Amino acid sequence: MKFKYKIGSALIGLIIVMVFLFFLVDTKEEEVYQAVAKTMPTHYNGEQFAGSQSCIPCHQNIYKTHINTPHFNTSAIAGEETLKGPFNNPSHKVELIDGVVQMVHEGDAYYQTISSKTSGELLDKSRLDIVFGSGVKGQSYLAFKDDFLIQLQASYFTLTDDFINSPGYPNYRFTRSVTDNCIKCHVTFAKNGDFKGNTNIYERESFIYGVDCERCHGPLQKHVDYRTGNLKQMGEDVVIKIDTLARQLKTDICVQCHSGLRAIQIKGNPFSFVIGERLDKYAKNYNFGRPEAQLDVHGNQYGLLKSSECYKNSSTMTCTTCHDPHQNQRGETKHFNSKCIECHVSPKELHEKSNLNLSDLNNCISCHMPLFPSQTMKVQLGNDTQETSVNIRTHLIGVYIDGILQNQKN
Ligand code: HEC
Ligand code: HEC
Ligand code: HEC
Ligand code: HEC
Ligand code: HEC
Ligand code: HEC
Ligand code: HEC
Structure with a gap:
């Protein structure tokens, strides 16, 4: 008895010493990394993320407009402020061959339920953990099932303010495993269980939601430390000045x-690429031959733009020629018009053949970048045989007559 007691107290003593040592080590680490927010993950290249809130003291105006962009809002923790759609309304349901999907709100949580069509028995109830899409066109939902990340059956379709079977889903109960190849464009960062990004197991604390500053500018804790004077050995600022980059490198940020x-991963995983590097060393598309065939919600604005005369005949055009990456500019026709006129300085002369007046010309994009119906985001309403689709703006700039591109007509 006595002997056992001695071992016990020795053990307790040892534990106390170890705990003490642990805190000693831990506080030392605190000193070195004082400016590092503990919750921010580290990029695969070893650089630490700072989070967009840490940019506020010095880039306040950019931050203020950025948080209103579809980019910033393209993913979030699911909740009252981030979810759109008629939850708790039984008339809004998705009918499948083998079940009925309904979306409900209970307390703080939102759920998707699937019940048997015949018996009414509850077959599945999943909590909505993450929402994808700012809601311009729609939203999809992700859920953690144990440790596995999956996409739920239903999505929200903004155009009809209703729930639909998720684009690409079959007409029966289905769950899609969510890997880096799904989340790579909708979050700033997330650490996968496997370096290639092929599993659907994630470190939950590693998620940085939305397309945030550091997805385009790279992880910037060192820049924050440098500018705040926290970095002991002052060297060069690590931040990349985009206007010093070659055109392709500038464009690659958006591309x-x-x-x-872009599903063929050549190097690293989809989150490995950072600004300043060549994207073609990391990933490429399966070659479908026709970029215009890829016009859709998950379309290829870059491929289309690259095939346009404007891009081919200009040495400076990039995505930011027309888009301010820090602003929500949807529907700002005047802004986009003014961009066309910066290069096409006398529109009247260009339209002598069709005899268009200047007043007819004040919406260049309506004729030269027309809208086309999406092939994936569409739904059949009631008994209507016509499908209702989201419209997508083509980036193949050209002369269209009745939706047909003139210079490619055979
Ligand atoms: C303590 C102040 C401070 C903080 C915090 C800060 N920056 Fe900066 N940032 C600066 C200064 C100063 C410059 C240099 C401006 C110049 O040279 O014109 C700069 C430059 C930049 C540039 C390059 C601009 C260019 O000329 O191309 C980017 C991009 C940038 N910061 C992004 C960020 C992001 C993203 C964050 C947050 C993660 C951040 N900064 C946090 C002060 C700060
Ligand atoms: C990490 C992926 C990612 C990067 C990098 C990215 N985008 Fe996006 N972009 C998205 C996603 C996702 C959406 C859809 C947002 C939504 O509505 O949920 C989007 C939407 C847009 C929209 C439509 C906004 C609207 O009004 O609906 C424009 C324009 C755009 N991006 C331009 C750019 C430009 C220009 C760049 C480069 C400077 C860029 N994007 C970089 C993922 C990205
Ligand atoms: C290669 C990049 C990429 C991948 C991968 C991707 N998306 Fe997107 N997604 C986008 C872009 C870009 C847009 C906006 C396109 C536009 O406005 O034309 C978008 C739009 C959306 C929208 C509509 C957003 C809105 O606000 O209107 C939803 C919902 C969505 N994606 C869900 C998903 C889901 C779910 C997956 C994974 C299965 C996925 N996306 C994979 C790039 C991507
Ligand atoms: C979608 C990608 C994207 C996101 C998100 C983004 N930026 Fe930028 N940022 C760019 C690009 C591209 C440029 C270069 C602009 C140009 O070429 O006109 C730029 C330029 C800048 C500059 C220098 C030029 C200027 O306007 O002062 C700063 C500073 C900057 N960004 C900070 C930020 C901060 C801070 C955030 C988040 C609050 C942020 N950016 C979010 C893509 C992005
Ligand atoms: C950076 C300069 C630049 C910008 C901005 C620009 N373009 Fe162009 N665009 C060109 C050049 C260069 C050509 C080649 C023919 C020429 O020299 O006029 C061209 C060609 C065209 C053509 C003829 C296409 C064909 O297939 O023959 C149309 C139509 C056009 N642009 C419309 C637009 C519209 C609409 C906008 C605004 C959304 C726009 N452009 C913005 C530079 C530009
Ligand atoms: C010549 C001008 C111009 C250039 C260059 C340009 N865009 Fe756009 N983009 C537009 C216009 C105009 C719209 C429609 C805006 C609206 O409807 O409010 C648009 C819309 C978009 C949308 C939303 C599409 C939709 O239908 O909802 C995305 C995404 C986008 N652009 C991405 C890009 C990317 C990425 C690049 C570079 C590869 C790029 N754009 C280059 C003019 C341009
Ligand atoms: C109502 C539709 C419409 C609008 C709006 C419009 N265009 Fe056009 N555009 C055309 C047509 C059709 C042509 C073919 C030439 C013609 O018929 O005169 C054309 C031709 C052009 C061309 C020359 C193409 C070539 O063959 O070289 C350019 C560049 C161009 N437009 C730019 C613009 C710009 C910039 C604006 C806005 C200020 C604009 N367009 C507004 C319909 C339009």
Whole structure:
């Protein structure tokens, strides 16, 4: 008895010493990394993320407009402020061959339920953990099932203010495993269980939601430390000045998410690429031959733009020629018009053949970048045989007559 007691107290003593040592080590670490927010993950290249809130003291105006962009809001923890759609309304349901999907709100949580069509028995109830999409066109939902991340059956379709079977889903109960190849364009960062990004197991604390500052500018804790004077050995600022980059490198920032699914990963995983590097060393598309065939919600704005005369005949055009990456500019026709006129300085002369007046010309994009119906985001309403689709703006700039591109007509 006595002997056992001695071992016990020795053990307790040892534990106390170890705990003490642990705190000693831990506080030392605190000193070194004082400016590092503990919750921010580290990028695969070893650089630490700072989070967009840490940019506020010095880039306040950019931050203020950025948080209103579809980019910033393209993913979030699911909740009252981030979810759209008629939850708790039984008339809004998705009918499948083998079940009925309903979306409900209970307390703080939102759920998707699937019940048997014949017996009414509850077959599945999943909590909505993450929402994808700012809601311009729609929203999809992700859920953690144990440790596995999956996409739920239903999505929200903004155009009809209703729930639909998720784009690409079959007409029966289905769950899609969510890997880096799904989340790569909708979050700033997330650490997968496997370095290639092929599993659907994630470190939950590693998620940085939305397309935030550091997805485009790279992880910038060192920049924050440097500018705040926290970095002991002052060297060069690590931040990359975009206007010093070659055109392709500038464009690659946007191309990583706006050039189709880019599903062939050559190096690292989809989150490995950072600004300043060549994207073609990291990932490429399966070659479908026709970029215009990839016009869709998950379309290839880059491929289309690259095939346009404007892009081919200009040495400076990039995505930011027309888009301010820090602003929500949807529907700002005047702004986009003024961009066309910066290069096409006398529109009247260009339209002598069709005899269009200047007053007819004040919406260049309506004729030269027309809208086309999406092939994936569409739904059949009631008994209507016509499908209702989201419209997508083509980036193949050209002369269209009745939706047909003139210079490619055979
Ligand atoms: C303590 C102040 C401070 C903080 C915090 C800070 N920056 Fe900066 N940032 C600066 C200064 C100063 C410059 C240099 C401006 C210049 O040279 O014109 C700069 C430059 C930049 C540039 C390059 C601009 C260019 O000329 O191309 C980017 C991009 C940038 N910051 C992004 C960020 C992001 C993203 C964050 C948050 C993660 C952040 N900064 C946090 C002060 C700060
Ligand atoms: C990490 C992926 C990612 C990067 C990088 C990215 N985008 Fe996006 N972009 C998205 C996603 C996702 C959406 C859809 C947002 C939503 O509505 O949920 C989007 C939407 C847009 C929209 C439509 C906004 C609207 O009004 O609906 C424009 C324009 C756009 N991006 C331009 C750019 C430009 C320009 C760049 C480069 C400077 C860029 N994007 C970089 C993922 C990205
Ligand atoms: C290669 C990049 C990429 C991948 C991969 C991707 N998306 Fe997207 N997604 C986008 C872009 C870009 C847009 C906006 C396109 C536009 O406005 O034309 C978008 C739009 C959406 C929208 C509509 C957003 C809105 O606010 O209207 C939803 C919902 C969505 N994606 C869900 C998903 C889901 C779920 C997956 C994974 C299965 C996925 N996306 C994979 C790039 C991507
Ligand atoms: C979608 C990608 C994207 C996101 C998100 C983004 N930026 Fe930028 N940022 C760019 C690009 C591209 C440029 C270069 C602009 C140009 O070429 O006109 C730029 C330029 C800048 C500059 C220098 C030029 C200027 O306007 O002062 C700063 C500073 C900056 N960004 C900070 C930020 C901060 C802070 C955030 C988040 C609050 C942020 N950016 C979010 C893409 C992005
Ligand atoms: C950076 C300069 C630049 C910008 C901005 C620009 N373009 Fe162009 N665009 C060109 C050049 C260069 C050509 C080649 C023919 C020429 O020299 O006029 C061209 C060609 C065209 C053509 C003829 C296409 C064909 O297939 O023959 C149309 C139509 C056009 N642009 C419309 C637009 C519209 C609409 C906008 C605004 C959304 C726009 N452009 C913005 C530079 C530009
Ligand atoms: C010549 C001008 C111009 C250039 C260059 C340009 N865009 Fe756009 N983009 C537009 C216009 C105009 C719209 C429609 C805006 C609206 O409807 O409010 C648009 C819309 C978009 C949308 C939303 C599409 C939709 O239908 O909802 C995305 C995404 C986008 N652009 C991405 C890009 C990317 C990525 C690049 C570079 C590869 C790029 N754009 C280059 C003019 C341009
Ligand atoms: C109502 C539709 C419409 C609008 C709006 C419109 N265009 Fe056009 N555009 C055309 C047509 C059709 C042509 C073919 C030439 C013609 O018929 O005169 C054309 C031709 C052009 C061309 C020359 C193409 C070539 O063959 O070289 C350019 C560049 C161009 N437009 C730019 C613009 C710009 C910039 C604006 C806005 C200020 C604009 N367009 C507004 C219909 C339009």
